[in-house]
Amino acid sequence: MTEFTPGLSLLGGALIGLAAVLLMALYGRIAGMSGMIQGLLPPVAKDWRWRAAFLAGAVLAPVGITAISGWRPEFTSDTPALWLVVGGIITGVGVQLGSGCSSGHGVCGMARLSKRSILATLCFMASTGVTVYVIRHLIGGL
Structure with a gap:
């Protein structure tokens, strides 16, 4: 079982929602990760730059939080x-x-x-x- 973290879960959900709203409001694009990744695979979409930036942020943000705070979620399987x-x-x-x-x-x-x-x-x-x-x-x- 995983630890119940309602505060972190709420914050994470709010950030995901904010990112989706901002992407739609600023670029008129839907924040579907599978669609973004598909646009980076050959044949590469003409608008690949924003896709790459969004995905890089999704990967680098947790890496940055770990680097700054030293906190890492425990995961075992x-x-x-x-x-x-x-x-x-x-x-x-x-x-x-x-x-x-x-x-x-x-x-x-x-x-x-x-x-x-x-x-x-x-x-x-x-x-x-x-x-x-x-x-x-x-x-x-x-």
Whole structure:
């Protein structure tokens, strides 16, 4: 189990929302990470610079916080690395099939009242609930 951190979670969520709003307000672009990454892969999008800057900020901000404060979240996993890789691949396939990641649909799509994003968010929230129930109560996992 992870530690419950409502203050940090609220701050993180507010910063994600602020970044999404600013990107839409200033550049008219949606802050969907999978779409940004796709625009950096060949054939590279004409507007690759803002995509690269946004993604670099998403990576470098936590690195900077760690460098300044020395704080690092604890992370341990009993799951073998191979299963983590398989899960990442399955997630990537789902992102492609779902026309975006859960965060993009949940944060940006629902904020725009996109019917597709609302439906996608309902689907992944329901499937997450079913998965947790099956693993914890039927299979007997963590």
